[in-house]
Amino acid sequence: MRYETVMDLHTHTIASGHAYNTLREMAKAAADRGLEILGITEHAPMMPGTCHNYYFHNLKTVPRELYGIRLFLGAELNILNPQGEVDLNEAELRGMDIGIASLHLPCMKPGTREENTSAYLNAMKNPYVNIIGHPDDGRYEVDYEALVQGAKEYGKILEVNNHSIVPNSFRQNARENDVKMLKFCMKYQVPVVMDSDAHFDTHIAEFDAARGLLEELNFPEELVVNHSVNALRGYINALK
Template sequence: MNIYMDLHTHTAASGHGYSTLKENIEAAKELGLKYLGLSEHGPAMPGGPHVFFFSNYRCIPRHHGDLRLFCGVEANILDYEGNLDVEEEILRRMDYVIASMHTFCVRPGSLEENTRAAIRAMQNPYVKILGHPDDSRYPLDYELLVKTALEEKVALEVNNSSLNPQAARKGGRENIIALLNICKRYRAPVILGTDSHICYTVGRFEKTFELIREVDFPEELILNGRQDGIAQLVNCL
């Protein structure tokens, strides 16, 4: 299938990534992507960028030949009410927002607590993607999540890095299979993200493709493969 975009990438600015924005852009262009998303970690991530990093996005050129760059944030969910570490004032200026749970920023709770956190975050009007809802340390009620995703027009992410055997998140494979099966039943679209922290993995979804084939997931529900997929994920086109 054609893949037009990767909206989950980080740079050295995250404090634990290794490439520059230019290197990520070049990698995306080499693969023929149409859209690349810079989704740097929100300021609550230890070593992450200061909030000024996000308010200065206006200086970044957005068109690079046939590639268009979108600048957003992977905001941290801070509590079970789904509060984020980025103020509305900044969220409003982002091209798109991913919301995710990370152990450094929110303590894993019960299934009910984690699910409430995720759902409240998805109800935030600026949030377009729920990042890596596949971590066994944060059990989630997938059926409720999928229903909310459809109601709020938020895409659930299938995270290629979670399928790496060395991933910090645990249970990625089993959890993604469970999630995809429910998405298939409800006809809920998903977004594939590499969660790249180095340019060599930008736009490369090999592990995800294997899984997609395994569960026979319908291609039309994968937003990355649709020319119009970008329209529901970003604020500006």
């Protein structure tokens, strides 16, 4: 099988408010699937129903290994405006293993193509942002060449979010947008990560849609960081 994976870096637990398993249940499911790393990235505080800032302050109390796998604990940060501001401060971000920055409708209304692109590019300037999450939602029109060039300049990973491109996804035109993004990633040699965005334990490491798209484009396997921990070095807070 092409695009082998030892990790899933974008998942949620009950702490996010609209996911359905505990941290232990998610870790056990990841171990049962043979993963080496599980990222648990709860929605940051501006997302309705999620956990309080105190949750992120207290991540230091959680062990970074359970059931024989390594845990990267952090947040899916909400990009709040075209200036790229996010909803946790530096003191809170400093203690995290991983930071994903995403656009969500409750936190930033879609702007113009230029405004949406600026939101991503300015968020990339934040040293605690490692991955740009699901930059494929057509409700936020984006200049994909500029997005990919920004990821290369600032040393960020772009996400191929499996949940975005399954048949029942609420994100609009995600597959078409991922194709645009991935073609520019090939042109500029920018790495991507397949993530499940799992909100239930059976969805961990569920990458069929993402893998199928990569295969269709004959995307270079060396640009998909899922294959090894070493591929993440220099990109993820916990490995810098």
